Amino acid sequence: MRFKSQIKNVNLFAKFCASLASLGQIAWCRLNDDDVQFTIIPDKGSQVWSVLKPETVFETYVLQSASPKNTINLEVPIQALSRALKSAHGSTSAQIRLTKKDNVPMLSLTIVINSLSSGNSLVAAPSMKRAGGAPGEFDFNDDMLDATFVEGGPRERETIITQDIPVKVLSMEVVERIHQPRTQEPDVNICLPPLAQIKTISDRFTKLAVATTKGSSSANPRLELSANMHGSLKISVRTDALNITSRWIGLVNPELDPAHFPDGSQGVRDHPSTRMKELGGPDGENEAGWSKVRIDAKDWSRVLSVGRVSAKVIACFINEGGLVLYVYLPNDENGSEDESCLTYYISSFSV
Structure with a gap:
């Protein structure tokens, strides 16, 4: 079983999960070759059934399982996922994948943040000698280099943050009993x-x-x-x-x-x-x-x-x-x- 994806639109995905998190704590997530589904069925209140095309939020979408259409069913603590995605705001890239740690399934969110840091830089300045004492003539001696602190400009710094969200992998038999509500034709x-x-x-x-x-x-x-x-x-x-x-x-x-x-x-x-x-x-x-x-x-x-x-x-x-x-x-x-x-x-x- 494998799921790995680069998130294309972190901001949209974060807002989407936040809207789901406002309705309940647990979401049923179904991943397959055709779409990504998130469903919230609280004990009280409104239900939400969402169907996302993978390209809506994902840039790459690698999925593999023994079920038809490579289907993977997960029980996800949607509020925890929402909080993790908020930390990815302004990130350079974000990747999400299904992994396992200590035999516990995890959705692992890895985000990369590039920031500018300031400070002094250590640079090597060549030592200069007059060649033969002739006025205005200098000899650059490679064997004589003086290391000197000089004022440097801002430098780009890369920070990698990984957050793990524990999930449950659900069998097909469990989710077969979950059905979208049937309603009358609207007036x-x-x-x-x-x-x-x-x-x-x-x-x-x-x-x-x-x-x-x-x-x-x-x-x-x-x-x-x-x-x-x-x-x-x-x-x-x-x-x-x-x-x-x-x-x-x-x-x-x-x-x-x-x-x-x-x-x-x-x-x-x-x-x-x-x-x-x-x-x-x-x-x-x-x-x-x-x-x-x-x-x-x-x-x-x-x-x-x-x-x-x-x-x-x-x-x-x-x-x-x-x-x-x-x-x-x-x-x-x-x-x-x-x-x-x-x-x-x-x-x-x-x-």
């Missing part, structure tokens, strides 16, 4: 505004909700998110003393691709989102045209941390059922048609 698909903007407003609403329910035995504050097929999104919070809403308009509702349906265009016409669009209108006054979910405010704030790695997020609303977020990462600076994707599954509470 609304909408491209979200910048997640940092949503997080600022959501966190502010949460603080107000907490402040107005102090001493209450109720659970954590819950936010109501709703959207329609006419480019509108709302975030609301309601308590006995508070009822506030923030609304976005002019957002994009992605078009459905008939190629993704067995019956083509008819599948698009029969899709719940098409019917939802017919129910609503541009003014958004018809409540029947809105799809709503109620989510845990603190869990939602942790999910929104993924905004640090992506600007393209599509939210799929399943009315009163849940929210699915598709977070897309381009494979390169130019943007690739074949994008890596993180999928978040967020459950909705009943009224």
Whole structure:
């Protein structure tokens, strides 16, 4: 079993792992010839299933195992990996590999940092003698060299740091029982505004909700998110003393691709989102045209941390059922048609 890779985009990989670490302590990592998968399934809160193309973060990708497609399954303490990657910020190069120390499997992260050091340098200065006493004539004698300290400029210094993260190697039988959640077809698909903007407003609403329910035995504050097929999104919070809403308009509702349906265009016409669009209108006054979910405010704030790695997020609303977020990462600076994707599954509470 072998895994070794040069990390191409340390900053992106570090932010990606940090966003996962905010949701749970342990991640299931599946490596194979086609992709790299990280999955977080906490006891409570949102699940995330991510599929990365190796070229998104890795420059070289060496993988070998006896399983089909050279598959390797690992249980990774994602918070420890996140901390290790933070130390690689500004590094010249970073390499990650699967190794074993004292019979314990390890993900070994080796980073190289080049820095400039200052100080005096010891250099050899030749001794000069007059040749035969003639004015202005000097004889450079190789046998007579004087070592002299001279003021030197900054010099480049290389530092190599290795950090080991203990992991568990999982058998194929163990991971076969892990399946992605099955959901209904969404009622609304909408491209979200910048997640940092949503997080600022959501966190502010949460603080107000907490402040107005102090001493209450109720659970954590819950936010109501709703959207329609006419480019509108709302975030609301309601308590006995508070009822506030923030609304976005002019957002994009992605078009459905008939190629993704067995019956083509008819599948698009029969899709719940098409019917939802017919129910609503541009003014958004018809409540029947809105799809709503109620989510845990603190869990939602942790999910929104993924905004640090992506600007393209599509939210799929399943009315009163849940929210699915598709977070897309381009494979390169130019943007690739074949994008890596993180999928978040967020459950909705009943009224």
